[in-house]
Amino acid sequence: MTLKTMNGAPAGASRRAFLSGGAALAGLAVATPRAFARASDRIEGLLAQMTIEEKAGQLSCFADMIRPPVGDMNPLVNIRNAQTLTAELQAGRIGVLMNGVGAQAALETQKTAVEGSRLKIPLLFAADVIHGFRTVFPIPLAEAASFDPHLAERTARAAAIEATASGLHWTFAPMVDVARDQRWGRVAEGSGEDVFLGEVLAAARVRGFQGKDLKADDSMLATPKHFAAYGAVTAGLEYNSVELSEATLREVHLPPFQAAFAAGAMTVMSAFNDVNGVPATANKRLLTDVLRGEWGFKGVVISDYTADQELVAHGFAADDRDAARLAILAGVDISMQSGLYIRYLPELVASGAVPLAVVDAAVRRVLALKEAIGLFDNPYRSLDPKAEAYHTATPAMRALSREAGARSIVLLKNDKTLLPLPKAGKRLALIGPFADDRDNVLGAWGGFFADRRLNVDLASGLRAQLADPASLVVERGCDVEAMIAGGFERAVAAAQGADIVLLAVGESQDMTGEAKSRTDIRIPPVQMRLAEAIAATGKPVVVLLRHGRAIQLEGVVRDAPAILATWFLGSEMGNAVADVLFGTVNPSGRLPVSFPIDSGQEPFFYNGRTTGRPAPADPNAQEYKARWRSIRNDALYPFGFGLTYTRFDVTDMKLSTPRLEWNDTLHVTAKVKNSGDLHGEHVVQLYIRDRVASRTRPVRELKGFQRVSLAPGAEREVRFDLKRQNLMFVGDNDYWIAEPGVFDVWIANSSVDGLTAEFELLPAG
Template identity: 65%
Template structure:
């Protein structure tokens, strides 16, 4: 069973002893030895802070783009310094962290300057956006979330950490802990979807994988869950947009995954670009200090996002850059990314009294304690080993894991029996579409360091699976956004000559990710036209969707014989797709996001509220909460996903229909594989609080369990629920549970399932 509300130490006062104790507690939760913050580390940090000038303190609080190494991913070109200028800044002690460069040689040059040529010799921290792979690219996070498997998420994160630390990195700006409920938002692709519980499970797993059991190990990489907070709630899915939500929604939907992250040992986090209720997160002391530290017990340090402190001016919240630096540091932003505001303005702000030196010292102490916990003072050359760089990156084992993860991320949305294909019978296959032989869009966004030439495209994967290459015809048909002269005619000809059509369509990778909000989450018109023409041939069409969000599917796509969500699957995409198409791997993915009927339904998510006028079953829709042009449901709901065998649930049993206040109830259900082959299923448990002092969602996911069974085999699964699983945020922002009746479902998606009820009773009998 999984919990998404791990206990976290609370930090009522941000003094040195309290911070140290909380960091030690967090370190011990990770299994990091107590020596990670031994007395000598504390003494070293005390000594350094006592000797540092305000300029050197501001330097530790500054993170700049890495000019020593060959690659800086695209970002707004703000404040980029050449290597010579950056080297001067490091020698002066005016840089604490470099980001988004990889390679041991360049990192060693920079670290030599910091350790041997600066006055105090404080080592640099090297960071980068390693979101779903360094050289071995795994499925995009949203795709991997479809596996509904924290253990897999931990394994892929561990592989990423092994590669990234071999390339000279200490920290990754991942995982994204934002709950994303509007598929128009481009950064849906970077997270785990629309559900709070699933996101919390996967975020915690990623952090365990990135950081390992000991932060001082060469292959341990600090995780930085982001974006704190509520970035996934930007209005209308518009990138960098505003967020206007209730405290209840903030605390119930958007904060729990961060609680899970900190409970798993994360010692850094990143403030969000967005404002919340009129206050930009980067300047929100109530968010970054009162909630994050005092309430949630976060013990590490906070990054700004890229130039987000400087952007307080454009928000209309700061008068100028100096004021922006003041607001950010007073709010609780410890490290400024790329703007350079802290190094430019903190010395004068402290001298004038606008920022207390004590505030700066707290921020620097947080940063230095984390560096100490990593062992950087004892070994500034950790993760800077040329031998590791030559041996630990893009290994066969990592490629095998990428193939496994990719296959398990695929979701079979629809199948009229055409799949799986029988490779031994060598069907004539027409592979059609702009992504059939495409390698430029295999990886998806946030895979800056991967080599596209080493990715396996769909055609290559299918050829490797077929006994004879002449059974496969490949036709592009159209481009991603526009047609090709004669393209549809060639595609139709190929389809008519084939036994089955594989149609590879969807989004280019630059249509998802940061700054890629879309008003219509649909297949581009040229590809839709191709799909409609192929549907008219009468041949069975299997749609292979490439995408970084849920899509609204129409006509020839929606009505195809089979539809698979294949996301951006990474290095082994082609092999993984072939594994599923030919039945080598039974599809077992489940949707982490709801597929709407129409774009206009967004934001759409399964755990919505009922309203006072819900549409009930097949009843009247007049004067009800609905759209006039579409069904008030999902085409494919959260948790949906088919396989090649048939699982049946029965014998739902509750140990008691009365849940006592400080006790628990057990839920059991039998699952049987009644199909012809082995397969895996994800069994999902949902609840609903029927009557409460705050209206509650129509369903909430509480438990998942993956089970693999041979044909004819059965297994009884058991779940345990307690009062804490029924809590919600009530009056005064308190987490409460209220006595009363609850619905419970155990099923294979968020729709349907076996149903039961139980009642939560208070400690003493009484009225609700």
């Protein structure tokens, strides 16, 4: 993603001097929506009439206590009751309400704003619709395992249809933070550790939420978040500081945002964290110089929940008044929940501490956003109570949740082809705290608006597909982090009476998501003791992992003959897992995060840079090399890894040329064959490495992937295209550059294997 580029150097210049003459990736320049190209006469007319108090109101977002949120508000700050909100709506002092649902109540609230206020400016209704609404889809990290942007677009579209039918216009999603430390709880909300995968899925989800027509009743404004570098919080600790180089900021953490903007996102949320000592919500360099100056973003910036007020706790603002001043001057258009703009902007403008022009510019953007989605012409769009029942939790929605769940599962291990299981003829024991649990299928944010009556637990999903439901015995054995009286004994007895044990262990829903950082990402000890007791029976075990991050696997769980990464899959979790266990769906998921050998490796990611003393191939050689004393420098299961019930062979890798001209395209091809007995899908991945550069480069970088669906015996050629722009990185003076030289390229099944070749990027002619 281009932040800054420089013109190409002459052919005779040194290797360091060859700089890009165009965008880092073609077609990803930030588009300027027509709504923001020029303020309409209507908007200018409103601005001319508005008082400073009404302007401050348009720049304020509050929890909708007229139709109170079902989920917990975090934290409980500045909550206004319904009577107070109604009075402020009539005074024109609120622009956005959030996290209230229900079309009928929203219709009545909008009438208060439009018909009861002086200037009749409609409200925006917003909410945290992260991975589904009433029908819940897999957590974003799980869905990223599908490596399927079309699926991500479809689930976002479905969520938008349900949410807008319930009276919403705007979602605070997708989260596009690149997260490389699995201790951080909010890994669950994003697309994992890779920049390219994050870019592709960010764009897909924006397209899905917003649809093709922003004024359509089922279009929902998307908000990429958190700007910026929230995924890099120190030690994976929620809300913590971020300290990173300019190159890493620009290469790793900013590109998914630009991809989201290129896909049409018109809003963005500032982050809680600081970046190199400057809190993101008061970071003028990020919010104005980079976002608006370098990228040309014309849309709306909203703070995260009370993030402007938290500038005081950061030690960056002297008090709340100072915090409001810093946030508006940095480029935050809308203050969420703190109420600081309503309280302080009028006086700040009157005193000259904040120029009126700054406030007016922010109000223009907010009004332009409302105009862009048609609220001025149709303030009651998306507020039809009849549509709410018609579009919610339909059979099609549930079917999509089931499909998405099955496509998100990753088969990590399948010794002696234990899976798929037969639907008849075997006695099964389903054991573990998640065996028949319906409360831990949705994942972080999933339960905020969910219809929990839709939740399908594992036991129900399995029994629905077994020829004889009575052939399944269910015992929890223990709770997530505590013993159950007699639980181990009953679980062991169930295992002894079974042919195969299904062990459902891992994290609870409350162990992942916001404010759920963990220092130790292992399965809780009580579950490990249960697993050891079950393994001692000698029965074959299939591990069904429940998790919202990559976790450390050890002991009998790591050594089980079959392991499925099942994440939190949403409303249809039980059915989706059963589809894969019994082979109705051939698993095709790939890991979007590296599973470490040990928690102590974190932060751990596949595309780290090499060192001057790289780890040796010999695992026993450890002196004076970049490796840990006790373990090798590898992942237990690497990024991009995943098995299927069939076998795919990738052969005959070819390059169209060994020498890539500066402005040409290199075609990389290979043949993919299904050499097994079952129809399946394979995710073919393209990686590169710049061998020698003016800055050290990652050992590999994902630059493309394709899903290939093949019947048994079928073969297909895949082709990837590489241009100079795909080879760029941030060099001296923070410009995106491409340097001539030799590159390695892989067509691979994961980030650690594959066929390899090399090519040379030639200097500009």
